[in-house]
Amino acid sequence: QVQLVESGGGVVQPGRSLRLSCAASGFTFSTYAMHWVRQAPGKALDWVAAILHDGSSEFYANSVKGRFSISRDNSENTLYLQMNSLRADDTAVYYCAREEWCGGATCYTPFDYWGQGTLVTVSS
């Protein structure tokens, strides 16, 4: 069955860095674009970043552009999020989610599976 398992969260001081991972299994990872979506405590979902199935393009929310970097290793079925210059308002549960790619374009079924999330707390 499809599994997405995030790891790497924790407590970090403002201005420091953290790297999240998302291990994928149960599907052909290389045929899916992947996303990071976060949710601050008691708040709404907030899309962070996406990367195409082959890693050829990346997309970022304005709030993280220049600070966060998304990447993937299709040989290891793993998605990453490198987070630098962290701020208090980056505190959230970070979810990875997939989006199937069909022949060079989206299949229009985004975020069909989500991981359980990993909590990042930015605090001094």
Place this chain on the structure above:
Amino acid sequence: QSVLTQPPSASGTPGQRVTISCSGSSSNIETIYIYWYQQLPGTAPRPLIYRNNERPSGVPDRFSGSKSGTSASLAISGLRSEDEADYYCAAWDDGVWLFGGGTKLTVL
């Protein structure tokens, strides 16, 4: 950049039909697809509606989506206690994914 606006709360009694709206702030909303997600307490979101009105397999036909002009709606008929959750609309617009602020549905 567009913003998706949802009412913060909605409620209904078992068996009732409720609708949750999602309105866009720019005219782009007329040409983009709206997606809907359900988040039960303490769990990750799951998809309810793709491309305005398409239900993924496994989603009951009590859930339906529609779009007209710059506004979209999620309708839930035959309301059940297990429908109590947060509901989010989403859209891909101008190179970013947008999520609405979420609507907390209470089943009275």
